[in-house]
Amino acid sequence: MDAREVPQPAGDGTAPGDASSSDAATAEALFAQLSGFSGDALKLVDWIQKGGNFASLAGFSDDDLDIFYAAAYQLYEAGRHEEALPVFGFLAGMDSLDTRYHLGVGSCLQCAGRYKEAAGSFVLLKILEPDQPEHLLHLAECLLGTGDADAAAGILDSLLEECKGPEHAELKSRGEAMLKLLREPAPAQTTD
16 A cells, blocks of 8 residues: 555445444454555554555545534533543544644543643644644643642743744743742741
8 A cells, every 4th residue: 555545445435434334344344444544654654644544444535523622622611521522532542643633632631620631632742733833832731730830830931932023922922921929938927
């Protein structure tokens, strides 16, 4: 198989989960597709870098993923973060280069108070989108949630360095305010 070709799902053309396809047949079809890459992991990496994703191997179209994304986003907006999280996680697994899915995972984890896990999502987002400073703000918030104020301050310093243009004025202002609060000495407590 040419590494530039996106493999098409094998089988009868039904999507995984359809009543007419069995789980075993779906798993067998996925294995057959993946075995085309056996012995040459670099072909698989190259294929993914050129836009190939596990969703296409599993028979999901971009429209299918958009439907899942819309459902996850609605759950998130409704404050149902724990329910949205597995859907965003599924999407991130199906297309690991679509940053919307990782942002959904990180945001759900952050809202659920799972700051350490959320921080990992925001680090990944920063790797995938190095020119997007807003990921640093979310990372700093997560570090604060874990109690690591020093690390959060360092990340906020990096954020301020990246926020140079007027398009980042609001983000820069938020970062400055957070950093000011972190660096201000705590008011002395008085005893009565």
